Amino acid sequence: MKCRRCREPAIIDLRRHNAAFCKDCFWRHCHEQVKRAIHDFDMIERGERVLVAVSGGKDSLALWHILHELGYAAEGLYLGLGIGDYSDESGRFARDFATRFGLVLHEVDLPGDVGFDIPDGSRAARRAPCSACGLSKRHLFNQAATQLGFDVVATGHNLDDEAAVLFGNTLRWDAEYLGRQYPVLPAAEGFAKKVKPLVRLGEREMAAYCVTQRIDYILDECPMAVGNRHLHYKELLNRLEDSSPGAKAAFLFHFFDKAHQHFADAVVEERDALEACTVCGSPTPAGECAFCRLQARATRSDAIPVSIGRRPV
């Protein structure tokens, strides 16, 4: 198996591209895919400050690495979710990465700073853990970005993640979620811009990127996500991809090209109608935002606005 570009021995083959690459050309391939995603979807302007949502996993660390190498002013934010050893370990990987590359890592610790961890909080609020976790992450990353003056929040969602989410949303034809599913969500009153620069790269590519660039990352899946639907959807899409390489990328990118717009109008209207949360000031349809309500139930006290950025590394 030879590298498509330089004919040296290849270290990885990518069936959907009908190509194999050596280490250096694979590095270039990953950089090019990220550049192309940023360009095609107008994700980041030169000079904009980027906050990378860092979990300590392969995707977010590879994303931060690539954005840094491409010359973007990218700092990280790590959320300590209070999920036992998993959180302790993932935090260490995030901090080690920041130290090694001399990058700024901000941190928010849910139990210490917000008053609840995901396992207890989701139980108290009677929400599925992945739902409470997703809500907390969206809220806290957005709040941190606006408070700390970042223009853009970049997350490590890769092609496999996005295809599986799209699959779930399509199974229910959930117009609101379909309207929101796009590699860039523009900034709006109270919202930083959100971008997904890894949308053209798959899970296997991100693992290979980290291994070849000697980036250490947490290997375990989150123990609370085991058995969730999202993983089941990934498995079904992998079976599809096995029999028709490229099917997953076609599903996702044809949606962006040919169908997303049909569902997007409702979302814009909805965003325009938001008010400030009476507790924390974040945009919300009315009254208290979903995160403050989660926090109030999880801490069984009045919700306390969270201030962020107190512990840069």
Place this chain on the structure above:
Amino acid sequence: MKCRRCREPAIIDLRRHNAAFCKDCFWRHCHEQVKRAIHDFDMIERGERVLVAVSGGKDSLALWHILHELGYAAEGLYLGLGIGDYSDESGRFARDFATRFGLVLHEVDLPGDVGFDIPDGSRAARRAPCSACGLSKRHLFNQAATQLGFDVVATGHNLDDEAAVLFGNTLRWDAEYLGRQYPVLPAAEGFAKKVKPLVRLGEREMAAYCVTQRIDYILDECPMAVGNRHLHYKELLNRLEDSSPGAKAAFLFHFFDKAHQHFADAVVEERDALEACTVCGSPTPAGECAFCRLQARATRSDAIPVSIGRRPV
């Protein structure tokens, strides 16, 4: 396991309905699902003449049986596709059914009446067999219905078929196909109305219906369809259904309710712009219709318009 309706011993359980039925209540369930589909989608008006597309398989024979029992004036049309023993045998099941219930079965024999069979024709025209077959069926059923004065063509596509087709169309976000996928396609200049009254019933239900009503049908799948994508999509959706009963029906019916309309406008415009085929007079975008071109290539001669209805049983 007891029947949900009468508490007698059940013969079938339907996980997506969270119900089990005895033989009589299952018969009633199938009739009710067809009545509901006909009503919800305005499929057939009282007094309209219905042509049932009969293959000799479980779906089309069960459909014909149910429409007949519901009091519709339903005659059948069987197409002999020239696929060896499979066609010989399926034709026998269709004829035996018509004879047993005293119903009128029209027949068109592709090799004899149209000049090619599916295996040779698809090879000569360089089309996949399922593509050549689907095109021929759509054309000949529509032509027969308009020539013989039927208002409606009813096909035996069931919930599993439709969900698998929707899945394939969604994987490519094919707007034109998505716009056309609906349980009823209204009549238009040169087009009879097309309806799918089994859209609320699954494959397993149709097999059980035939077994319990002692309707003999061809058990084999078409030998030319083995290994096609459609069957692979069915298998993936079955895995999904196993882990979340009802997921398949939700996928299909939420599409009809919440998404189909977004894709439908293009189809209406396209239908309005059709002209008469220069050979057979069927509606087509321009010049010779796709079926006449297939026929010309398959028979390697000038296309001959087909006249239908010469051999009622």
